[in-house]
Amino acid sequence: MKNLRFLAALLFVLPVAAKAQTKPATTQQVTEVTEDLDPATGKVVRRTTRTTTVPAGTALPTRTTAADAPATRASDAQVSDFFREKTTVGTLTAPALLDAYARFIEKVRADRRTWNAANWSAAAAVLSSLNGRYEQVRANFVLDDKVTIRSQQAEFQTLRTARQLSDQVSDKL
Numbered sequence: 001m002k003n004l005r006f007l008a009a010l011l012f013v014l015p016v017a018a019k020a021q022t023k024p025a026t027t028q029q030v031t032e033v034t035e036d037l038d039p040a041t042g043k044v045v046r047r048t049t050r051t052t053t054v055p056a057g058t059a060l061p062t063r064t065t066a067a068d069a070p071a072t073r074a075s076d077a078q079v080s081d082f083f084r085e086k087t088t089v090g091t092l093t094a095p096a097l098l099d100a101y102a103r104f105i106e107k108v109r110a111d112r113r114t115w116n117a118a119n120w121s122a123a124a125a126v127l128s129s130l131n132g133r134y135e136q137v138r139a140n141f142v143l144d145d146k147v148t149i150r151s152q153q154a155e156f157q158t159l160r161t162a163r164q165l166s167d168q169v170s171d172k173l
Helices: 002-021 076-085 094-114 116-140 143-172
Strands: 027-037 044-055
Touching: 076 094, 076 116, 094 116, 094 143, 116 143
Parallel strands: none
Antiparallel strands: 027 044
16 A cells, blocks of 8 residues: 555656756757859759757857958959059949959969968958959849859869968978
């Protein structure tokens, strides 16, 4: 009889005790999606999804490297110095902006072998300024011009990343 009362009390107390021990959800899931684009076609060639559980109210820690950090925009004087001619990015029309992108990538291709990290940062700032103007006048471009600009942006990132990787490999040898 004593065991029956004890068992009944235990059956009554266990759910209450279990409820008291559980904590409310204090975590959240954060999903990060990374897409790699094919520079020739602009299509997604690889999509990586990473889901992480973190404490509620916090965000997924971000990796910041020199390559990942957004470039600050260059002033018109810095853009003019880069192109070696007076250039006001804010007044570039769509055809002039397309020409500026072409001149930009030609200069990068020609000078990249002698550049140091500061030169790459300056070029990234110039590209950021051109990209800012592109966002303002994007509606004025036809699809072919948009693809050309995107491929030039991708080529710059490719050349810059290749240089960084080359420097990292050279440092380890």
